[in-house]
Amino acid sequence: MPEVRDRIRGPAVAAAMSLVIAVFVLPGASSARAAAPGPPPAVESIPVYDVVLTIRPDGTVHVRETITYDFDLAGEHGIVRHVSYRKKNRLFDIRGVRTSSSTGAPARSETVKLLHDVQITVGDAGRKVRGRQAYVIEYDVAWAFTPYDDRDELQWDALGGDWDVPIGEAAVRVEAPVPLRRVGCQAGTAKSFTSCLRDRDGPYAIDFTQRGLRPRETMTVKVKLPKGAIDVPPPRYARPHWQGSWAGTAALAGALGAVILLAAVRPPRLRYVGEALAVTGVLLAAADLADDILIRGFWAFSLGDASLTGVALVIIGAAVARADRFRAREHAAVSRSGD
Known part of the structure; x- marks a missing residue:
């Protein structure tokens, strides 16, 4: 039995020493490495x-x-x-x-x-x-x-x-x-x-x-x-981006007011009128912007009275067309319920 104890004692002591090192020594070394200053990250x-x-x-x-x-x-x-x-x-x-x-x-x-x-x-x-x-x-x-x-x-x-x-x-x-x-x-x-x-x-x-x-x-x-x-x-010098006078500004404000009115009132069937107004507005605004944009690029645009009037027509036309489509859906729903 002494020979068996001697053969076991050596590995047991080595295992105990390894456990002590793992518990007490290695954490300190790793934390020391973590605390050691490294090279700062590169900054542009x-x-x-x-x-x-x-x-x-x-x-x-x-x-x-x-x-x-x-x-x-x-x-x-x-x-x-x-x-x-x-x-x-x-x-x-x-x-x-x-x-x-x-x-x-x-x-x-x-x-x-x-x-x-x-x-x-x-x-x-x-x-x-x-x-x-x-x-x-x-x-x-x-x-x-x-x-x-x-x-x-x-x-x-x-x-x-x-x-x-x-x-x-x-x-x-x-x-x-x-x-x-x-x-x-x-x-x-x-x-x-x-x-x-x-x-x-x-x-x-x-x-x-x-x-x-x-x-x-x-x-x-x-x-x-x-x-x-x-x-x-x-x-x-370039023309200012906003060159509209009181007339163009009033037309734009009137268009916004018309949208509110159309939301409250049910107009008659005016789908094609609305689409025509929108197309006319797009053409009017494009014609006013083209001379600036084609010569000097997109960011040279200048919103004059013609552009503002065109935008106003697009707003009114789109609102009229949308109101017409809403009225058509309402009419179709009533017809289906009646059947």
Whole structure:
């Protein structure tokens, strides 16, 4: 029996030691590993944003943006830059868009007008990129200067103000064919801003820098040139989106009132009248909108009295047709109950 006890004692002691280690030692080690700080998750950002605004003698502005974008570990298909082509009713011509990448990232571009911006998409929908990539976007801006009696003035949002990631360091350089004497720069938002740091001055070029821009913050440059220093074409303006007078507004309000009246009254059979009114309204509104939309795109629409009258006719026509269908169903139900 002593030999049996000796043979059992060894494995029993080993099992007991294993149990002690499992209960007391391993939980502490695992919790220590859990508490140990690891690398922070990657966050998207723009470490460096460099912009060069070159004012040409013909009044156009050539823009070259070099955007160093740091993607997170999941990666993205590229970047999207929004450049305003309309501010209120003032129009700018964004043209000649060219894109490239010095880091070998896909840099094919697609442009589309969306709301009041030209949306420039740079990348490849079939390929993701990760890490730090550099993109170059170039384009020309026409009708950007505003002429005054004693000066010609340019005010330009150099970064766009629509990036939802922080920008570590931004630099904006203004170049002109004439000496630059009255140039300023503000960083931040329209409600909260500060003066940019003036980095280097020269007779024909001025540099501004700004660090630690938060998401949606930008740098806005204002340049004042002596009258006649460059050729400045007259600015272009779009018609307001709402151009209706009291007459058009009254027609629209009357149509809404007619809908309430039709809901309370049972009109005679006027199905075809309602459909004719709706078709006429659609044609009238389309004719009024076509000249703006066909020339400048959908977001250049302007609602004038003709458009408002057309919408009013569509509302009344649809209400009449619907009331007629409701009356027809009621009549059919009464006929079936009578049978």
